[in-house]
């Protein structure tokens with residue numbers, strides 16, 4: 001299946017009304033992958049109008065018809081999996097094996113949504129008789145789950161397929177229509193998704209994709225009166241701006257934001273396993289995962305043993321071309337990201353952290369054209385260093401030390417974020433006791449921080465988000481519960 005090079009609005013593949021374009025670059029080598037329309041507010045408005053009109057078509061479809069289309073989309077994605085994985089890798093620099101895994105998860109997300117579309121159940125509610133004269137019980141109260149309307153889906157670059165599907169698939173399953181604003185740095189998978197839904201037979205206008213900047217296309221979606229809900233994944237600061245702007249039209253918000261996820265390794269942990277998790281948690285996709293391990297909080301007693309093995313393991317990671325199956329760490333998304341990572345590493349080392357490994361950009365040989373940063377270990381990170389509070393979104397492990405369980409919990413909770421956390425211990429009860437005190441949307445015991453199951457609750461607390469994804473939960477967020485009472489005496 002060919003990746004389209006236009007936007008999909010009201011069932012038509014179109015250029016921007018202004019005819020503006022922008023190029024899409026491969027972050028591994030700056031190769032131009034495509035020239036795409038750069039839409040503006042007028043294109044966003046056309047897509048929103050189309051989605052609003054298409055609500056009537058959506059209403060006329062049964063849940064079973066929607067389910068069938070979602071299942072067909074899952075099957076088309078599976079048939080085009082290799083192509084999708086390659087596009088993800090070229091567009092956002094994700095190692096190809098990870099892109100394949102993301103694509104397989106995308107198939108699952110669509111399949112879960114197809115199943116859940118048929119489970120939009122309501123309830124009958126026992127009614128008390130207090131408002132009425134005694135004996136007047138002749139009423140039936142029940143709930144209906146209804147679509148919320150037009151959903152604005154604004155997605156980030158780092159999982160350009162599956163995080164988009166976590167918005168689009170539940171929204172469509174619930175009978176909504178959607179306007180998608182993909183990330184400027186990773187738009188190609190979204191265009192292929194739109195093509196897949198078109199081939200799966202989704203009626204015109206139910207899914208629209210508008211390309212363009214967050215500040216213009218994104219903001220139009222966030223502020224437009226005809227959009228009823230925003231499902232957003234991205235940076236905490238962008239989420240805050242969106243929440244402020246969307247409040248003016250009282251939109252429902254589902255926000256999946258940044259994290260500063262701690263991995264706590266207690267004195268009784270199986271260190272080998274903890275090392276494996278720390279490596280995968282910190283360096284997968286060059287640390288550009290919202291649930292990546294950002295801080296490794298070590299009990300004093302395991303610190304040196306852990307660090308010796310960790311250093312050894314990190315030293316074996318191959319940095320390079322993400323299309324190469326032996327690569328573990330590819331490039332970061334753009335030069336701005338490189339500079340931000342480098343700035344946070346410099347700030348920590350200026351304030352006394354020890355760079356045990358890495359700590360610089362890699363700009364030589366076959367890596368010269370790409371946005372590569374060396375896998376980095378910063379030891380002795382303490383409060384006051386920016387990295388102790390800010391999400392770094394790069395391949396950097398910040399090592400902290402705790403002298404007790406109490407101190408470990410305090411350090412873990414001492415940020416504005418609350419997405420995911422991990423605890424390594426051989427004592428399950430101790431792990432569960434601590435998990436209950438960690439302020440995060442999910443806590444893993446003896447596992448990596450960067451885990452997610454597509455049908456399980458997912459989302460952050462504090463500044464890490466609002467609401468929950470996980471297909472059935474996202475359907476709950478993107479529907480309204482209507483209460484109906486029938487007076488049977490009439």
Ligand code: NAP
Pocket residue numbers: 154155156157158159163181182183184185212213214215217218219222233234235236238239241242256257258259289290291391393419459460464465
């Ligand atoms: P981002 O810069 O916030 O961008 C996300 C999306 O928002 C993009 O499509 C962007 O468009 C758009 N946008 C930017 N400004 C906007 C505005 N004023 N109004 C409306 N839309 C706007 O995030 P990112 O760099 O792509 O992704 C990385 C961040 O996402 C990290 O913080 C990471 O932790 C978080 N994340 C969270 C989760 C989760 O589930 N909790 C999952 C993945 C990532 P442009 O691309 O055109 O700027």
